[in-house]
Amino acid sequence: MPLFALGLNHHTAPVAIREQLAFPPGALTAALAGLADSQVAREAALISTCNRTELYCRTDSPEAAADWLARQRGVRLADIAPYLFTLPEQDAVRHMFRVASGLDSMVLGEPQILGQLKEAARTADAAGTLGTLLHKLFQKSFAVAKDVRANTAIGANVVSMAAAAVRLSARIFEDMRDTRVLFIGAGEMIELCASHFAGASPQRMTVANRTRSRAEMLAARIGADVLPLEAIGDMLPHYDVVVACTASPLPLIGRGMAERALKARRRRPMVMVDLAVPRDIEPEVAKISDIFLYTVDDLAQIVSAGLESRQAAVDEAEAIIGQQVEDFQHWLGRRDAVPTIRQLREQAETRRLAELERARRRLAHGDxxxxxxxxxxxxxxxxxxxxxxxxxxxxxxxxxxxxxxxxxxxxxxxxxxxxx
Structure with missing residues (x-):
């Protein structure tokens, strides 16, 4: 059975479609076990995150695998088909190497995806669908990612607003694991920021949004709780970092609200990141001592400084991945030759034993x-x-x-x- 990678991600599908195909964390093992029982695929592994749902499998029918994927999430294949990609063997290998190395991420070079791939491998192993080929592919992907990290500057510079927000917060707080983070809004920018902050393992994360259902969906994906938008004023003192990005025509946090929050916190510092245009946080908040307010323009300066050096690292990383894809293809080729080698040796052994028996009989007759x-x-x-x-x-x-x-x-x- 040949190897395929298929599914959808942030390159091929908007969040509204990605949500439909996302698997709850506890559902992956049972789903993979069912796929194996259906005999659609001999080996299979699933990765399901905010940005992608991808199936890596050995199958004779990628179409049947795509149909299985759709049925698992209760959607019609025809509805998601325009957003699905299917990559055959060599392209599938290259894709996984790029995913593991952070080259395919919404945030170039982000390291969280590697941990998610490792979890996908563990889940497939628990489901009994991590065969020899996929085990080798995952292990090789981890080695490639390590090589890229060690020999390029792919993760050295911030190239996204979300990454910059985390970096700026980390400058103020010694350990991000001790912080509480409030996200105001639930759009794609907040979703991206939430994914980044989640990687820093803060003590608590909360999502406040005008539409509660959207807040709940995002909160479920990142392990956060939900706060009504109208409760922001009362709850603001409990948060160290506030990231806001809504479509509100008027600011949601004014100077007075910020001053009251800081007083309740006994002047413990706060970081506020306003990614909205028009702004969600009044500019006058920046004048308050112990509140560090950053706008889109502030973050853009950090991002632009990292783009040039990061692009050079991308070229180096692609070269590493290209060589590693060739090496893996060579291993696959050798693996394909194993049955023939075994058959050749078995044939030779059969002939050797036949001639040895003939010689023994002649010796027994006194020749x-x-x-x-x-x-x-x-x-x-x-x-x-x-x-x-x-x-x-x-x-x-x-x-x-x-x-x-x-x-x-x-x-x-x-x-x-x-x-x-």
Whole structure:
């Protein structure tokens, strides 16, 4: 069965479609076990995050695998087909290497995806669907990601607003694990920021949004709780970091609200990140001592500083991945040859045992041992050479030169030294 990668991600589908195909964390093992029972795929692994749902599998029918994926989430294949991609063997290998290295992420070079891939491998193993091929592919992906991290600057510079927000917050707070983060809004920018902050493992995360259902969906994905938008004023003192990005025409946090929050916090510092246009936080809040307010323009300066050096790292990373794809394809080729090698050895062993038995019978009848050994060696030699000799004798026309070259390479003959 050939290898395929199929599914959808942030490159091919908007969040409204990605949500439909997302798997709850506890559902993956049972889903994979069911896929194996259906015999659609011999080996399979699923990765399902905010940005992608991708199935890596050995299957003779990627169409059947895509249909299984749709049925698992209760959607019609026709409805998601325009957003699905299907990558055959070499492209599938390259895709996984790029995913593991952070080159396919919404945030270039982000490290969280590697942990998510490792979890996908553990889940497939628990479901009994992580066979030899996928195990090798995952292990190779982890090694490639490590190589890229060690030998390029792919993760050294911030190239997204979300990453910059985390970086700026980390400058103020010694340990992000001790912080409480409030996200105001539930759109794609907040979703991206939430994914980044989640990677820093803050003590608490909360989502406040005008539409509660959207807040609940995002909160479920990142392990956060939900706050009514109208409760922001009362609850603001409980948060160290506030990230806001809504479509509100008027600011949601004014100077007075911020001052009251800071007083309740006994002047413990706060970081506020306003990614909205128009702004969600009044500019005057920046004048309050112990509140560090950053706008889109502030973050853009950090992002632009990292883009040039990060792009050079991308080129280096792609070169590493290209070489590793070739190495993996070489391993696959050798793996494909294993049945033939086994068959060749079994055939040779069968013939050896037959000739050995013939020699034993002759010795038992009292034949001359020297003659028996001579006959044994001649018969083994003749059987060894019968196949290639017949192959050469049956070659015709232009095929003769190719046949000669093949036999010379297989038997390591040196045409310039016939006596060697």
């Amino acid at each position: 001359d041992p020297q003659a028996v050994l001579e006959a044994l060696s001649q018969r083994l030699t003749n059987k060894l050479l019968h196949g290639p000799t017949r192959f050469l004798n049956h070659a015709e026309g232009d095929a003769i030169a190719q046949a000669v070259d093949t036999v010379q390479r297989v038997f390591q003959l040196n045409p310039s030294s016939p006596d060697s």
